[in-house]
Amino acid sequence: MNETTNQEKKTFWEKLLSIDRRIIFLFIAVAISVPLFFKTSLDMPVSPVVQEVYNAIEKLEAGSKVLVSFDYDPGSMPELQPMAESFFRHCFRNNLKVIIMGLWPQGPLQANIALDQVFKDEDIKAKNLQYGIDYVNLGFTAGNEVVIDRMGHDFRESYPADSRGTPLSEIPLMRGVRNYDNIDLILNLSAGYPGTMEWVQYAVDVFHVKLAAGNTAVQAPSMYPYIQTGQLAGVLGGMKGGAEYEIALKRPAKAVSYMFSQAIAHGVICLFIIIGNIAFFSLRKKKTS
Amino acid sequence: MRREVPLILTAIVGITMIIAHFIPPLNILKNLFEDWFFIIAAFAIYLGILNLILVNGDKIYKKQKGWLFGAVVILGFLVITIIGIFFSGGKSFQDPGTPFYYIYMNLYYPLSATMFALLAFFVASASYRAFRARNVEATMLLLAAFILMLGRVPIGEWISAWLPEGYRLGDAADWIMDFPMTAGQKAIMIGIALGVVSSALRVILGLERAYSAGE
Amino acid sequence: MSSEVIGIWIGAILTLGIFSFLYKDNPFYKFSEALFVGISAGYWFVVTFWQYFVPKFWDNLSLAYSELLTKGRVDYHWIYLVGGFFGVLMLLRLVPKIGWLSRWSLAFIVGTTAGLQFTRYLESNGILQVKGTIMPLDLTYPKPFIAHTGFIITDILGTIWCNLLNILYTYSHWVLVVGTFCGLIYFFFSKEHKGVFGGAARVGVWFLMITFGALFGYTVMSRMSLLIGRMDYLFGIWLGLY
Numbered sequence: 186m187n188e189t190t191n192q193e194k195k196t197f198w199e200k201l202l203s204i205d206r207r208i209i210f211l212f213i214a215v216a217i218s219v220p221l222f223f224k225t226s227l228d229m230p231v232s233p234v235v236q237e238v239y240n241a242i243e244k245l246e247a248g249s250k251v252l253v254s255f256d257y258d259p260g261s262m263p264e265l266q267p268m269a270e271s272f273f274r275h276c277f278r279n280n281l282k283v284i285i286m287g288l289w290p291q292g293p294l295q296a297n298i299a300l301d302q303v304f305k306d307e308d309i310k311a312k313n314l315q316y317g318i319d320y321v322n323l324g325f326t327a328g329n330e331v332v333i334d335r336m337g338h339d340f341r342e343s344y345p346a347d348s349r350g351t352p353l354s355e356i357p358l359m360r361g362v363r364n365y366d367n368i369d370l371i372l373n374l375s376a377g378y379p380g381t382m383e384w385v386q387y388a389v390d391v392f393h394v395k396l397a398a399g400n401t402a403v404q405a406p407s408m409y410p411y412i413q414t415g416q417l418a419g420v421l422g423g424m425k426g427g428a429e430y431e432i433a434l435k436r437p438a439k440a441v442s443y444m445f446s447q448a449i450a451h452g453v454i455c456l457f458i459i460i461g462n463i464a465f466f467s468l469r470k471k472k473t474s
Numbered sequence: 475m476r477r478e479v480p481l482i483l484t485a486i487v488g489i490t491m492i493i494a495h496f497i498p499p500l501n502i503l504k505n506l507f508e509d510w511f512f513i514i515a516a517f518a519i520y521l522g523i524l525n526l527i528l529v530n531g532d533k534i535y536k537k538q539k540g541w542l543f544g545a546v547v548i549l550g551f552l553v554i555t556i557i558g559i560f561f562s563g564g565k566s567f568q569d570p571g572t573p574f575y576y577i578y579m580n581l582y583y584p585l586s587a588t589m590f591a592l593l594a595f596f597v598a599s600a601s602y603r604a605f606r607a608r609n610v611e612a613t614m615l616l617l618a619a620f621i622l623m624l625g626r627v628p629i630g631e632w633i634s635a636w637l638p639e640g641y642r643l644g645d646a647a648d649w650i651m652d653f654p655m656t657a658g659q660k661a662i663m664i665g666i667a668l669g670v671v672s673s674a675l676r677v678i679l680g681l682e683r684a685y686s687a688g689e
Numbered sequence: 690m691s692s693e694v695i696g697i698w699i700g701a702i703l704t705l706g707i708f709s710f711l712y713k714d715n716p717f718y719k720f721s722e723a724l725f726v727g728i729s730a731g732y733w734f735v736v737t738f739w740q741y742f743v744p745k746f747w748d749n750l751s752l753a754y755s756e757l758l759t760k761g762r763v764d765y766h767w768i769y770l771v772g773g774f775f776g777v778l779m780l781l782r783l784v785p786k787i788g789w790l791s792r793w794s795l796a797f798i799v800g801t802t803a804g805l806q807f808t809r810y811l812e813s814n815g816i817l818q819v820k821g822t823i824m825p826l827d828l829t830y831p832k833p834f835i836a837h838t839g840f841i842i843t844d845i846l847g848t849i850w851c852n853l854l855n856i857l858y859t860y861s862h863w864v865l866v867v868g869t870f871c872g873l874i875y876f877f878f879s880k881e882h883k884g885v886f887g888g889a890a891r892v893g894v895w896f897l898m899i900t901f902g903a904l905f906g907y908t909v910m911s912r913m914s915l916l917i918g919r920m921d922y923l924f925g926i927w928l929g930l931y
Contacts, residue, residue, distance in 0.1 A: 206599040210711045213598045217913065218920045222931055227628045232648050259583040260590055263918030264911065290736050291578075294568060325568075327740040330805070331508045338501075386809040390817065402911035406904055409656040410663050413865070414821030416813065423907065424914040425626050443917050448627040450594075450913045455623055457602040458616070465606050476789055480796030487797055491804020509745050510772035511801045514794050516741040517776030523730045524783065543723040550727025551734070558735030565739050574735065580696035581703065582732055585725040587919060588707040594916035595711055597909055611898045618902025623909060636838050641851045649857060650903060653864045658900025660818050660865075661872025661893065667815035674803035685795050 198464040198471075209457065216453040220445040226437045227444050234412060235429040237419030238397040239275070241370060247280035249369040250362060254384065255285065255292030257376035261401050262295070265374045267427040267440035268399035269299040272372050275434055277309050282358055283320040284368075286344065288332060288379045293324045293348055295374075317356045324348030329379040333387040337365050365394040373398045381408055385416050399426065481680040488678035527551065553577070618655075622647050701927040704919060746773055822869045824862050831859040868896040 231239070245251070253272060257265045276283050287293040300320070303309055314320060323344045326332050335342040340362060346352050353359040361367055371394055375381045381398040389396050395418055400408060402423025411417035421430050424447055427440035487507055494504035530544035538544075554577050558567050562574035569575060607613040624630040625647025634642040676682040706721030746769055753766035775794045782791035834855055836847030857864065874886065875893030882890040924930045 202603075206603075207712065209599045209602055210595045213595055213916075214920075217594075217916050218924060221917070221921055221924060224931070229628055229631060230644060232644070233652075234648075258586075259579070260587045260915070262587075263914045263921075290568060290740060294570070294575075297570070325740065327512060327744070328508070330809075331512075335505070386813040390809075390813045402907040402914065406651065406655060406900075406907050407659060407663075409651060410660045410818055410821070413652075413656050413660070414817050416817060423910050424917070425910065443914070443921075444628060446917045446920075447910065447913055448629045450916075451623045451627045451909065452629050454598050454601055454909060455620060457598060458605050458620070461602045461605065462607055462616075476792070480792045483793060483796040484800035484803070487800030488804040488807075491801060492807050495808045506768065507797075507801055508805075509749075509769065510775065511798060512741050513746045513769070513772035514775045514779055514798055516737045516746075517779040517794070518798070519733055519737045521780055521782060523734050524780070526726070526730050528783070540719070543719050546720055546723035547727040547730075550724045551731040552727075554728050554731030555734050558731065559738060565743070567735065567739055576692065576696060577728070578732065580700045581724070582728050584700035584704045584922070585707065585721065585728065587915060588704045589725065590912070591916040591919040592707065592710065594909075594912035597912050601909075611894060614895055614898040615902040615905070618899040619905045619909075620902075622903050622906030626906065626910060636843060637847055637850065638836065641847075641854050646854060649854070649861070650899065653857075653861045654868055654896055654899045655903040657865050657868025658872055658896045660822060660869045661876065661896070662900070663814045664818050664869075664873060665876045667810045667813075667818070670806055670810040671815065674807040677799055677803045678807075685792065685799050 198467045201460065202464045202468070212453055212457075213450065216449045217446050220449050221443075223445060224442055225445045226441050227448070229425075229429060229432060229444070231429045231433045232426075234409075234419045235421055235426055235433060237412075238399075238421055239419075239430065239433040241395065241397045241418040242272075242275050242279065242281070242372075245279065245281055245369055248282060250282045250284060250358075250367060251276050251370050251372060252284045252286065252365075252368045253296070253372045253374070255287040255296045255374055256289050256380045257295065257374055257401075258289055258291040259295065261376035263443070264401045264424050264427065265376060265399055266295065266299060267424070267438060267443075268421050268430060269295060269374055270302050270438065271427065271430050271434055271436070271440075272374075272399070273299055273303040274306065274309065274436060277303065277312060277314060277319070280312075284323065284358065284362070285320065286323040287325045288329060288383075289376075290325050290327075292374075293322055296322060317351075318358055321356055321358050322348045323353075330383040330387050333379075333383055334391070337388060337392040339364055365392040368394055370394075371396045375399070375404065376401050377404065380404065381411075381417070381420075385411050389416050399430075402426075477683070480685070481683065485678055485680060488674070492678075523551070554582075618650060621650060625650075697927055701923060704923060745769070746776075822866055824866065826862050826866065827859060829859060831855040867892070872896050 242251070253269075253276075255269065273283065285293060285296045287296065304314075312319075316322075323340075324347060326343045328335075328343065332343045336344075340359070341353055344353060347356060347359075353362075365371075365388060371384060371388060373381050373384050373396060375384075375398060381396075381400055381404070384396055384398070388394050396416075397418040397420070398408060399421040400423070402425070405420055405422030405426065408417055408420045408422075412420060421427055424440050424443055428437075428444045431437050431441050490500060490503055490507060494500035527548060530547045532538075533544040534541045534548070554574070557577060558574040562572040563569070566572070567574045568578070605616060605619075607616050621643060624633065625643040625645075630643035630647065634644075639645075673682065677685075703721050703724070706717045707725075709715055709721075710718040749766045749769040750773075753764040753769075756762060756764035756766070775797055778790045779794040780791075782788045831852070832855060834848065834851040836844050836851055838844050838847055871889045871893035873893070875882075875890040875897065877890075880886060
C-alpha cells in the first residue's frame with residue numbers, strides 16, 4: 186500500500202516538473218490580462234529614492250529651469266511614459282520652465298505624446314502654457330555622450346535651433362540659457378545607452394549639475410551606487426517607481442492602474458518558483474532514500 | 475604598414491582624447507575626432523545592413539530553405555528605406571504625420587515591443603524549471619529575488635500588513651536595494667572601471683592588438 | 690476606415706504573429722520576424738542617414754563646396770573628407786583582397802572610445818565610488834523589538850523578523866563597506882582564493898548573489914511591464930474592451 190502511494194506521489198511531482206511550458210505561458214497571459222479589466226487604484230508607500238526625486242523638483246522655485254532628456258523609444262513606453270507625464274505635471278504645476286531634448290531619435294516624439302496627454306488636465310490647461318516661454322522642445326541630436334559634453338560648454342554647439350528650426354537666440358526661454366550653469370535640475374528618462382550613466386559621467390561629474398532620473402526596471406539597480414555617492418539625486422525604477430511617483434504627486438494615473446496586473450504576475454511567478462522547488466526537493470529526497 | 479598604421483592611429487587619437495580633458499585648447503581636435511567617429515559609425519551601420527542584404531540576397535538567389543522569408547526581409551528593408559529617404563520630408567522624417575512615422579508606429583514599434591514582451595513568458599518558464607535553491611549561494615539569490623519581487627508590488631504590503639511599519643516586505647526590499655545590492659553593484663562598477671581604464675591604456679599604448687590582427 | 694484604424698489592425702496582427710511563437714514555431718511567426726528584421730535594418734539606415742551622415746558629413750562638405758564656389762577659398766570643412774575616407778575604408782571589409790584596410794577605421798573608433806571613456810570611467814565609476822564607500826561605521830547596539838500582533842505564532846515570527854531587520858538596519862554601513870570590499874576581493878584573480886582571502890571572496894560571492902537576485906527581480910518586473918503594455922494595446926486599444 187505504501188509503495189503504491191509513494192509511486193503516485195513520485196509521478197505527481199515528476200508530472201508537475203515536466204508540465205508543458207505552454208500551460209505556464211497561459212497562466213502568465215491570464216495573470217497579466219484579467220486584472221487590466223479591473224481599473225483598480227492601489228495605494229502604496231513611496232520609497233525613499235522616489236521621494237528624493239519628488240523633493241528635488243518640489244524644492245525648486247517658480248521659474249527655475251529644468252532640462253528633461255528623453256532617452257528611450259516606444260518599446261519602453263509602458264514603464265517610462267507614465268513617468269514622463271508625471272514629470273511634466275509636477276513641473277508645470279510648480280511653474281517651472283521645461284527644456285526638452287533627446288539623445289535617442291524617438292525621444293522628443295515621446296515628449297510630444299506626453300505633453301499632449303498632460304495638456305488635457307484642467308489645471309494645466311488653465312495655466313495657458315506657451316511654447317517658447319514655458320517649455321521648448323530642442324529635439325534630437327546625434328552624438329550620444331558627446332552631446333552631453335558639448336552642452337556643458339554651450340547648448341548651441343549641439344542645438345543651434347529647436348525641433349521646429351527656430352534659432353535658440355529667438356526663443357525667449359533659451360535666451361538666458363548658455364550651458365548647465367543656467368539649469369537648475371536635469372531629469373533623465375532612460376532605457377539604455379546613452380542614458381543616465383552618461384549623464385552622470387559627462388554632466389554631473391564634470392559640470393556639477395543636479396540630476397534625477399527615471400529608468401526601466403532592468404537599468405534601475407545599476408543606478409543605486411550613484412545615489413549612494415550623491416551623484417544622482419534619486420531614481421524612479423520601472424513601473425513601480427512611476428506608480429509611487431504618481432502617488433507622491435497625488436495624481437494616480439496609468440502606472441498605478443497597471444500595478445494590479447504587475448502584482449498578480451509577480452505572485453504567479455513566485456508561486457511557480459515555490460512549486461518548482463518543492464517538486465525538486467521532493468524528488469531529490471525520493472532519489473536519495 | 476598593415477599593423478603599424480592602426481596602432482599609430484589608435485595611439486594618436488586616444489592620447490588626444492585624454493589630453494584634451496586637461497588642456498582645453500585641444501578640444502577643437504577632440505571635437506573633430508568625435509565628428510569623424512560618428513561618420514565612421516554611420517558607415518559601420520551601413521556595413522552591417524549591406525551584409526544582411528547580401529546574405530538574404532544569396533539565400534533568394536540559391537533558393538535555399540526559407541528563401542521566401544529572406545525576400546520578406548529585403549522587401550521590408552526597401553519599403554521603409556525608400557519611404558524614409560525620399561517620401562518623408564527630409565530631416566523632419568520622424569515628425570508625426572509622415573509616412574515614415576506611420577510605418578514606425580504601426581509596424582516597427584509593435585514588432586519591437588512584442589519581441590521584448592515575449593521574454594516575460596520565457597522568464598516565467600525558466601524560473602519554474604531552473605530556479606532551484608541547490609546550495610547556499612543559489613538560496614541567497616532566490617531569497618533576494620523573492621523579497622524584491624513581492625516587496626516591490628502591493629502583494630508585499632498585503633502579505634506583511636500585520637507587521638509594524640518600517641519592517642514590512644517593502645521596507646526589507648528597499649533595504650536590500652540600498653545596502654547589499656548597492657555594495658555588490660559598487661564592486662562590479664569599480665571592477666569594470668578598472669578594467670576599462672586598463673584596457674584603454676593597453677589599446678592606446680599598442681599592447682592590445684586584437685583589433686588590428688589578421689582576419 | 691481611417692488610416693489610424695488600419696494601422697492599429699496591422700500592429701495587432703503583427704503582435705499576434707510574434708505571440709504565435711509561444712504555441713509553436715510557424716510561418717506566421719517567421720513572416721513577422723523576417724519583417725521585423727528588414728524594417729529594423731531599414732529604420733536604422735534612414736535614421737543614420739538623416740541624423741549622422743547628412744548633418745556631420747554631407748552638410749559640412751556642402752558648406753565647404755559653396756565657400757569654394759562663392760568666395761573661392763578653401764574652407765576648413767573640407768577636413769570632413771577624412772571622416773568620409775575612413776567610412777569608405779570600413780565598407781571595404783566586404784572585399785576580401787583589400788578588407789584589411791577596414792582595420793584603420795576600426796583603429797580610429799577604438800582609439801576614440803578608449804580615450805573618451807578613460808577619464809570618465811576612472812572618475813565617475815572608479816574614484817567617486819571608492820570615495821563614497823569610505824564612511825563612518827556604526828558601533829551602537831540595535832534596539833530589541835517585541836512584536837504584538839495578537840496571536841502567539843505571529844508574535845514569535847514577527848519578533849524574529851523585526852529584530853533581524855533591526856540588526857541589519859543598525860549595521861547598514863558595515864554591510865555596504867564589507868560588501869563592496871569583499872566583492873572586489875572576489876574579482877581579484879591574481880591570488881588564489883584560499884584561507885582568509887578565500888573567505889573574504891566567499892563573502893563577496895554572497896553579496897553578488899544578492900545583487901543578482903535583485904537584478905533578476907527587477908528584470909522580471911521590467912519584462913512583465915512590457916507584456917502589460919502589449920496586452921493593454923490588444924485588449925484596450927485594438928479590441929476596445931475597456
